[in-house]
Amino acid sequence: MGLPMFRALEEKFERVTFLAGGAIPQVLWTPDRERRVVAGERCKTPGTVRREAAWMKSENFDAVVLVNHSFRSAITVKMAGIPVRVGHRTELRSMFLTHAIAYDENEFEAVSTNHLAAAFGIVVPDPIPTMPISDDERIRGNHFRDGATIGIQPGARFGAKQIPIGVSIAIANALARDGHRICLLGGKEEEGFAEEMIAGMTDKPVNLVGKTGIRDSIGTLANLNLMIGSDTGLMHMAAAVGCPSITVFGPTPRAKWGHQYSPHQALQAEGGKMENTSVEAVLEAARRQLRG
Secondary structure, eight states: OOHHHHHHHHHHOSOOEEEOOTTHHHHTOOTTSOOEEEOOOOOOSHHHHHHHHHHHHHHTOSEEEOOSOOHHHHHHHHHTTOSEEEEESOTTOGGGOSEEEOOOTTSOHHHHHHGGGGGGTOOOSOOSOOOOOOHHHHHHHHHHHTTOOEEEOOOOSSGGGOOOHHHHHHHHHHHHHTTOOEEEOOOGGGHHHHHHHHHHOSSOOEEOTTTSOHHHHHHHHTTOSEEEEESSHHHHHHHHTTOOEEEEESSSOHHHHOOOSTTOEEEEOGGGOGGGOOHHHHHHHHHHHHHO
């Protein structure tokens, strides 16, 4: 969600450093510049907070932009003595920020993040997150999909966000009857869900769950006609590489996190509960996209 703002900051400042862990460095890759990404610790203790603050202080940063909303991150940058500290006015952390930006719980998150750039007089021209991929990644992704045209993510990191397996099976089988080949995508922690889903499918899918890293997953998504899943990082990446997506939201609001612009669709499960995901609603959205 921060990618549009990151590009705008890089155009204004001579040196931008990203403090990020996990898979984020791979998401930040871009062919037009060498981004400096520093892996951060999981700051759960006073000791790790002090170490992170000391590192920031040693870097002599002029400004810091917090794209997360935690109280801990605001304390850390205050301890580091960074002169300009920009972040959203969340978790009662305004006292530690020099620029506390209002946060609208109902505004698309990419737009909310772009507001942070206003502290530097920057207007981000386009709020839509996009991720570049290389020609080699696109070619590799085309190989991985092995003729599949529609992707489905069987799992989710948080159980409350997962589309029930039975629902995903029904969607996959209906689309297979329509003549589409299905590809399953996701992380290694979703392998069990993929096996359960495959057992109920009438046509054998291309199973890439746990078999492709971030960049190969992105390359695969770029070759699909449609991706279906819940509110996960994979679905946000699908939208960012231009793969038409249908995302089902449960406990998280689609107004905040949904990509509600063509060629993407965001559906909200009734009552905010994923067990109420409608097979018919997803299929209607899928067929509408595939026809268009």
